[in-house]
Amino acid sequence: MAENVVPIPKSGNGAPDxxxxxxxxxxxxxxxxxxxxxxxxxxxxxxxxxxxxxxxxAELRNELSRKIAELDEASQREFAAHAERLAxxxxxxxxxxxxxxxxxxESLKNLERRHIKFEEAxxxxxxxxxxxxxxxxxAFSAELGRxxxxxxxxxxxAASALRADKVDKTTLAGSLTEMAxxxxxxxxxxxxxxxx
Numbered sequence: 001m002a003e004n005v006v007p008i009p010k011s012g013n014g015a016p017d018x019x020x021x022x023x024x025x026x027x028x029x030x031x032x033x034x035x036x037x038x039x040x041x042x043x044x045x046x047x048x049x050x051x052x053x054x055x056x057x058a059e060l061r062n063e064l065s066r067k068i069a070e071l072d073e074a075s076q077r078e079f080a081a082h083a084e085r086l087a088x089x090x091x092x093x094x095x096x097x098x099x100x101x102x103x104x105x106e107s108l109k110n111l112e113r114r115h116i117k118f119e120e121a122x123x124x125x126x127x128x129x130x131x132x133x134x135x136x137x138x139a140f141s142a143e144l145g146r147x148x149x150x151x152x153x154x155x156x157x158a159a160s161a162l163r164a165d166k167v168d169k170t171t172l173a174g175s176l177t178e179m180a181x182x183x184x185x186x187x188x189x190x191x192x193x194x195x196x
Contacts, residue, residue: 032039
């Protein structure tokens, strides 16, 4: 507000050099005389406040920038630490996967070897069982042949013995008739027919 006041040059006795009869200048002069000191004090205080506010604003801005930089640094460190942990974890998992893959490959090879051995053992056992069955079949066939021959020869002998021991029909009939006559007490059949 003091900037709006136009100073009037004064002569040595305190009166203005040129009398300016305009009311606006005199009003400004009166105002400057009445309130000039207070206005300058208010202006000085306002400038001080503005300077202090500007200074505090700069300090706050600097503090905020420093805090943001610290937060940025902390977050960068945290991100770096997380990245390192993740990289270590990833490397560990990759190593574990490689080890597991190698272990599974080895287990698969062992299973294949065991499967081949099992197949070999099975085929060998099958061959042995087939050989044993063939031998047993041959032995059973031979035994069956011998048994058939023995039974045939025994049947032939029994048939021959039956033929040799066989009784003639007429002789058997005569013997039975004679036995019947003896039981009944009658004459023998040939003698009664001759007497007649």
